[in-house]
Amino acid sequence: MASSDSSxxxxxxxxxxxxxxxxxxxxxxxAQTADAWRSDGAARWLFIWPAVLLILVLSIFPLVASVALxxxxxxxxxxxxxxxxxxxxxxxxxxxxxxxSHFLGVLKAPNPIGWAVVLATLALCAVAWTRAARGGRVRPxxxxxxxxxxxxxxxxxxxxxxxxxxxxxxxxxxxxxxxxVFAGIVxxxxxxxxLAMLLVQQVPWRRFFRIVFLxxxxxxxxxxxxxxxxxxDTSKGPLEPIWVxxxxxxxxxxTDPWLARLAVIIGDTWQWTPFVFIVLLAALESxxxxxxxxxxxxxxxxxxxxxxxxxxxILPVTTTIILIRLIEGFKIIDMPNILLxxxxxxxxxxxxxQAYIDWNTLNLGRSxxxxxxxxxxxxxxxxxxxxxxxRRVTDLA
Amino acid sequence: MRNPFxxxxxxxxxxxxxxxxxxxxxxWAFVVLFPIYWLVVTSFKTPYVVDKGPFYIPFVDFQPTLDxxxxxxxxxxxxxxxxxxxxxxxxxxxxxxxxxxxxAAAYALVxxxxxxxxxxxxxxxxxxxxxxxxxxxxxxxxIALLSALAVFAILAQTIGRRFQRAMGNSDIAFWLISQRxxxxxxxxxxxxxxxxxxxxxxxxxxxxxxxxAANLPIVVWLMRDYFASLPRxxxxxxxxxxxxxxxxxxxxxxxxxxxxxxxxxxIVLIFAWNEFxxxxxxxxxxxxxxxxxxxxxxxxxxxxxWAMSVLILIMITPVVAMAVALERFITRGxxxxxxxx
Numbered sequence: 001m002a003s004s005d006s007s008x009x010x011x012x013x014x015x016x017x018x019x020x021x022x023x024x025x026x027x028x029x030x031a032q033t034a035d036a037w038r039s040d041g042a043a044r045w046l047f048i049w050p051a052v053l054l055i056l057v058l059s060i061f062p063l064v065a066s067v068a069l070x071x072x073x074x075x076x077x078x079x080x081x082x083x084x085x086x087x088x089x090x091x092x093x094x095x096x097x098x099x100x101s102h103f104l105g106v107l108k109a110p111n112p113i114g115w116a117v118v119l120a121t122l123a124l125c126a127v128a129w130t131r132a133a134r135g136g137r138v139r140p141x142x143x144x145x146x147x148x149x150x151x152x153x154x155x156x157x158x159x160x161x162x163x164x165x166x167x168x169x170x171x172x173x174x175x176x177x178x179x180x181v182f183a184g185i186v187x188x189x190x191x192x193x194x195l196a197m198l199l200v201q202q203v204p205w206r207r208f209f210r211i212v213f214l215x216x217x218x219x220x221x222x223x224x225x226x227x228x229x230x231x232x233d234t235s236k237g238p239l240e241p242i243w244v245x246x247x248x249x250x251x252x253x254x255t256d257p258w259l260a261r262l263a264v265i266i267g268d269t270w271q272w273t274p275f276v277f278i279v280l281l282a283a284l285e286s287x288x289x290x291x292x293x294x295x296x297x298x299x300x301x302x303x304x305x306x307x308x309x310x311x312x313x314i315l316p317v318t319t320t321i322i323l324i325r326l327i328e329g330f331k332i333i334d335m336p337n338i339l340l341x342x343x344x345x346x347x348x349x350x351x352x353x354q355a356y357i358d359w360n361t362l363n364l365g366r367s368x369x370x371x372x373x374x375x376x377x378x379x380x381x382x383x384x385x386x387x388x389x390x391r392r393v394t395d396l397a
Numbered sequence: 398m399r400n401p402f403x404x405x406x407x408x409x410x411x412x413x414x415x416x417x418x419x420x421x422x423x424x425w426a427f428v429v430l431f432p433i434y435w436l437v438v439t440s441f442k443t444p445y446v447v448d449k450g451p452f453y454i455p456f457v458d459f460q461p462t463l464d465x466x467x468x469x470x471x472x473x474x475x476x477x478x479x480x481x482x483x484x485x486x487x488x489x490x491x492x493x494x495x496x497x498x499x500x501a502a503a504y505a506l507v508x509x510x511x512x513x514x515x516x517x518x519x520x521x522x523x524x525x526x527x528x529x530x531x532x533x534x535x536x537x538x539x540i541a542l543l544s545a546l547a548v549f550a551i552l553a554q555t556i557g558r559r560f561q562r563a564m565g566n567s568d569i570a571f572w573l574i575s576q577r578x579x580x581x582x583x584x585x586x587x588x589x590x591x592x593x594x595x596x597x598x599x600x601x602x603x604x605x606x607x608x609x610a611a612n613l614p615i616v617v618w619l620m621r622d623y624f625a626s627l628p629r630x631x632x633x634x635x636x637x638x639x640x641x642x643x644x645x646x647x648x649x650x651x652x653x654x655x656x657x658x659x660x661x662x663x664i665v666l667i668f669a670w671n672e673f674x675x676x677x678x679x680x681x682x683x684x685x686x687x688x689x690x691x692x693x694x695x696x697x698x699x700x701x702x703w704a705m706s707v708l709i710l711i712m713i714t715p716v717v718a719m720a721v722a723l724e725r726f727i728t729r730g731x732x733x734x735x736x737x738x
Contacts, residue, residue: 046501047502050502051502054498054613058606060525060526062591064529065590066583069586195422198421201415201418202410204419207724208426211717212429218667218671218717219671220673220687220688220691221673226702227432236448236451238431270429278727281727282660282727283657285656286656317623324619327577352580355580367582371582371583372583374578378578379578382574383571386567
């Protein structure tokens, strides 16, 4: 009797779990599961090894070869190619040397708004860090890591502000790519979720919409690029009457950096919203509708039922979608390349496009160096994202 | 006739809300379909008509012609058919293989716990790196690989056992997805060298292998969330009843995962169908795929819009047809039915 009492009381008395407690509990649960399934020893390995082996074989060689390329310069001569190792010169050129204005941007002293942003970030980081230090729950090594992370954050904000909120500053490929990625993810997720939510309702023409909404994803990215080139042509494109009606007959958006970037973001969103849409649709459709309906019958509002039932159920898959779009988005190339050739100037040149241009001019070393910097940047962003966001909302991490 | 906007059940949307939803959906459908419509009309235009400015409606605004279609389907004939068949074969086979391997790995990552030992992994990477360096320095690849394997086996048995730090399931999953970060630009040349060594250049097998590897992480991540959201009760009760894991997967897990599997299959099929840069580098004539044909229409005389439109349209037709055929599987009821039945 006593034991059943205590087990009854344990649950409500448990404090609100912090991230690490969640993780500990998840591990414990997973360990119990492992015991239950231990009899399937062969399946354990059979299920996962083919995937791991294939990826291992196909990934290690390009990874190692790219490092070698990025540290060297290819010399072409009659009958062959020589790789001359020149150390970190390619990286140095991109981050500090000649190519910095191209890669990072033209950095100038920030204007007052820029200063305000930097100081606010600095203050926030300082407050968060002192809190962690005073709380006493974080180990010294954790504090050190947090300090480094905070300094990195302030440093990146400093660079961003110098390029974007300053007189005469200009963002380079790295910052332009960040803009594309984050604007794209926000737009695509909002649109994809909205459309998926509408289409789980019993609206007329449901099947028609579900298939039509998938179409942009089915077109090859190169084709989408050319299609948008047609659509955005202000003299022969189908939108020409609209431009004329707005009195913009001789106006070209191609020469304005921000309009050009906007065009790329619109094209990217047109193409990738279906991806978010179809994954969320599958997730929403597999939810147990009875719980939601019961809540609605019991008088919960639609917003409440979304907030407390639907949203928690789709949070794990949401974080996966965002992670995949983050990784894929950083590789954006076709839309800015075909639409604008990276122009005006280098205003829409993404990292991959810059690497591609170097690749085409046979500067393979610098191309590989750009790719590696991209790899490092995305790895850091993705790791931070997985450990700070995804671990909070799912046991899977 | 029933009012299409009427309530179907007590919890359904109210008629005005439903009408509003319908209008929003119509607007987005227009945004999606208008560029497609433009592709269709462009495919029936002559270069002169395209150049003269926007014309919208065939027979009213301009006289349609089948020139572009005839050019792509008849004049080019086999030069269109071969890449088309390649795309179909590569797309279907690579996405099916990726789906099977990836779903298995995803299920394993949800239901089993793994402890991948860091020491062993480090040794493996080191040995692999040695093999690559040896190969770059001119050793025959087969010998370099074999000696690296031998070094790895010896060291793993001796030093490797001392390092007990391990990676969990989430670390394995993150490692898998991190393989997609390096842009195709950086991967293309090493892959070219790799497939050159094993004599698979300009062979669709090379594309199949590459696309399976490239799409596996996507399958693993999407299906992992999906499997994790399935109720455990069914599998546990089957396990208690003595069913083997293969039986449980085949007759319980797979049937109730159909919506997720179908959505994932469509996504990776589309990725493989449309991939451009790797195909550009790994193929020359025999194994070329359709995205290369589309890009090739941007000739020295400027983009051949009419021909490009035809190619894009014949490229998306089978994928859209497949989406039409598979769409009904992405629907509710399957899971609920399984739980009740």
